Amino acid sequence: MQHFTQAEIRQIEDRYQDFLKVIKNKFDEGRLARIEKAFRFSNAAHHGIKRKSGEPFIIHPISVAKIVAVDLGLGATSIVVALLHDVVEDTDYRLSDIENMFGDRVARIVDGLTKLSGDFDSRHALTLKKMLMTLSDDVRVILIKIADRLHNMRTLDSMPAHKKIKIAGETLFLYVPLAHRLGLHAIKSELEELSFKHKHPDEYNQITYLLHNQEEQRNYLVNEFITPIIQKLKEESLDCTVTHRLKTSYSIWQKMQKKSVSFNEVYDLLAIRIVVNSKPNISEKRQCFDVLSIVTDIYKPKPDRIRDWITTPKANGYESLHVTVMGPQGKWVEVQIRTDRMDDVAEHGFAAHYRYKDIRNFENELDPWIEQIRELLQSTDADAFEFLDEFKLNLFSSEINVFTPKGDMYSLPTGASVLDFAYEIHTDLGNKCIGAKINLKLVPLSHVLQNGDQVEILTSENQSPKLEWLKFTASAKARGKIKNAFKQEKSKHTEKGKKIIEETFTNIKAPLTSNSLKKLTAHFNLNNKEQLYSELGMGFINLDNLKEIIGKKSENKLVKYWNITFGGGGKKKEEEGKTQSETNATKKIDKKKTFLLKENQDNITFSLAKCCNPIPGEQVVGYLSTDEHVVIHKTGCPELGRFIANQGEKIIRAEWTKFKRQSYLTRLNLEGFDRLGIVNEVTTLISKVHSINMRSVKFDTHDGIFQGDLFLYIHNTDDLTNLITQLKTIKGIDNVSRIENLNE
Structure with missing residues (x-):
């Protein structure tokens, strides 16, 4: 073991003392003594160990403890755990040593964190189950793990490029939805920004530059917009703070990708936030609606863009009024209205609940979610990919509220069907569901529910789950139950799949070799041939294009x-x-x-x-x-x-x-104003000027607007960029975009 230099020892002590300054007024002497004991023990255990960046390892636990204390607002026990969370994994000490020195509760949370071994271990789909099993015992396991990941993301620069992509991808896939579900908006946003920065550095730098470029113009618009609002609030004696929030570069990029628009076409870059310093004797909801009335008197609202998250808060506890109004210079501006308590909850989620109500009550609010996770954990399916996909459905979807005939309310993901609702109430109700009545009108089980629907489920003893039901279910619970109905007979499906493969190969007169099976497994991104047989037998995949797959x-x-x-x-x-x-x-x-x-x-x-x-x-x-x-x-x-x-x-x-020789199928979408000869100009540019082969070209014209769908064989990105640049110069073409999915 190497020893630290005097400078490194001073660096550790300075970092710890800075941390103490932040927390010393929050705790009594007894709790501060426990924190001190945990730091001294962890520091001794990690002595001589360094991170990849070259700094002493103990700096990491201190930084995680600071996030736990400041950003999450958790107590002394959580801070102690944060300081100790890597001891069992990275040093010679065992869990029993932690238990003897710091008690059973601290040891149990440390154990939950140790099960997710390694700072940057990427096998989280399997270890996630272990972490979630501890969630119902102590939600702090996940909160401290999120704090641990946040600090790792802040110090990602010392990692090689391919590791950055891997870790950033994992963070976006799993930790961002977890932070979202626990209402940790500030942490969620920072994780998104850091992931975006390391996964797509060029796009991140470009958007950051464009935002900086427009800062002066944006500030002028903000001042012009908020001045009449502040004046009116003063006249009405309403005590409010008016600020503005810029959309994050990640969310701007997401919108650009999703809607295939440029930076300048993203219209809601700005959000104005009005925080009401609430009066104790008047309802918070009424105070927020008073402010809404003032805003909509000054600026005309967009009718389909008013959201009331106060009457029905989001599942993660978020409360706010959102309205989009037409501001100065013809710009749409989103206004968020909430009280100071709601704002604290919106930014810090669980930590704010901790301050505003008995912590046990909030954990009770998480119980329905934890119960859904427990059902997923008990599923007979061992496929970690599938588990993650279903788990994410419970994390990140927007929600609607629907009612039973007796008036009981259930929350479901947006896009949920009658079938989702049936399974939400009871498995048997879902298995036997044939449809429903909404407002006395009969609807099929695939009918998509709307917020506020009152639903009466109709059943039949002759009904049983069908594979096609998966096409119109949006909740993890329903999908899990439907799949389980088929997976109980997995061996039968495997045999059936094997037979399908043998018959298909016989039909196309091709030999069934191990190499062919490997190609099939790789094509469908499966792990082994048993999984291939099973998925075939259950009908999840088909062999319609077998000849192409095996490359005859x-x-x-x-x-x-x-x-x-x-x-x-x-x-x-x-x-x-x-x-x-x-x-x-x-x-x-x-x-x-x-x-x-x-x-x-x-x-x-x-x-x-x-x-x-x-x-x-x-x-x-x-x-x-x-x-x-x-x-x-x-x-x-x-x-x-x-x-x-x-x-x-x-x-x-x-x-x-x-x-240079090989070409690849690429799809382009063209939009513009129709005029005589434009199709000929496009095809001439592609085939004669650029010598690019076309598989198919389709143009649709309606009311003077045309849309083109082109399938071309491209050699490389340089050729594609040159082609797109020249297509945009053709008179009448407004937009050229590449469509990644060739099958839409």
Whole structure:
């Protein structure tokens, strides 16, 4: 073990004393003594250990403790745990030592955190279950883990680039929704911003630059907007604080991606917040509506953009009035109105509940959510991916409230159907559901519920769950119950799937080899052939395009395209005499090296993910579906998050070499004003000027506006960028965007 220098020892002590200054007025001498004891013990245990950044490791627990105390507002026990949370994992001390020195309660929370071993361990889908099992005992396990992740994200600069992408992806996929569900808005926003900065540095820097550029203009608009509001509030003797909040660069980027718009087309960059310093004898709701009345007297509201989260708060405790109004210079501006208590809850979630009500009451409010998680944990399904997907449904969806005939209220995700509601009440009710009555009108079980609907579920003894029900269910509970109805007979499905594969291969007159099965497994991003059989048997996947998947050779002019996309191309002649094990040895991929994507890949196959369809030149990473096959994803692909969260160790660096001969199917969408000859100009530019092959071109015209849908074969991103730039210069074309999904 190496010893710290005097400068490092001073650095540790200074950091700890700064932390004490922040908390010393919050606690009595007894609690401060416990915190002091925890720090001295942790400091001794971690002596000589450094982080990847080179600073002493103990700086990390001190920083996490500060987040726990300041941002989460938790008590002395949580601070003690934060200081000790890495001791069992990283030093020679055991949990029994923690229990002897600090008691059973501290040891239990430390144990819950230790089960998520490693600062940057990416196998969270499996260990998440363990963490959630401790949640119902003590919600502090998750809160301290979120604080731990926040500090790790703040110090991510010392990690290599591919690790940054992996950790940022995992944070967005799991920790951001957790922070959201616990109402930790400030922490959620910071985690999003830091993840965006490290996962998409170029886009982050561009948006930050554009926001900085418009700062002066924005401040002028804010002052012009709020001046009449402040004046009117004073006249009415309403004690309020008016501030403005800028949309985060991550949320701006998300909107740009989702709606395919430019930065200048994102209209709600600003939100004005009016915080009412509430009077104790008047209802908070009434005080907020008084302010709303003043705002809408000055500025005209957008009718479909008024949200009342005070009458019906969000599931994470968020309360506020939101209204979008037409402000000066013809700009839409969102106004948020809330009391000082509501604002505290909105920013700090659980910590604010801790201050404003008995903590046990808030934990009771979390009980329905915890109960849903417990049901998911008890599911017979062991697929960690699926567990994560269903769990996220409970975390991040907007919610609606619906009622039973007796008036009991249930919260469901937006987009929930009659079937979701039936399963929410009882499993048997869901299994036997045939439809419902809403306002005395019969509706099918696929009917999407609206906020405030009163629903009477109709059942039949002859009804049983159907696989197609998954298409119109939005809640994790309903989806889990439907899948369980099929998974109870898993062995039967596996046999059925095996038979389907054998028959399909016989029908297309192709040999059923282990290599073909590997290609199928890789194509569907599955772990092994048993999972392939099972998914086939249950009908979750089909083999309609089997010939393409296994890359059967033909004289098709696109043979090179199919070979590279689906991993065909065969082995070299000199390899034909080798044994299977020798061939595998040459094909095994080195995870530590950058995987180079070559135009003529010989014995190591790769395929391009269908979810994002990357093309040469784009930033990509690889996912090792097997030791000899890599699936290539764009770094920003949402689907990649699922793999990062469960199998982060299988994510490898990948880089394109120069592609000149091979071309890739790419989809462009054109919008503009119709005029004579515009279609001819577009096709001439593509085929004659750029010599790009077109698979299909479709133009629709309506009331002088046209939309074009183009499927083209592109060599690389440079060619694509040049083409898009020149298409935009054609008179009448308003917008050109790339559509990643080729199947929409």
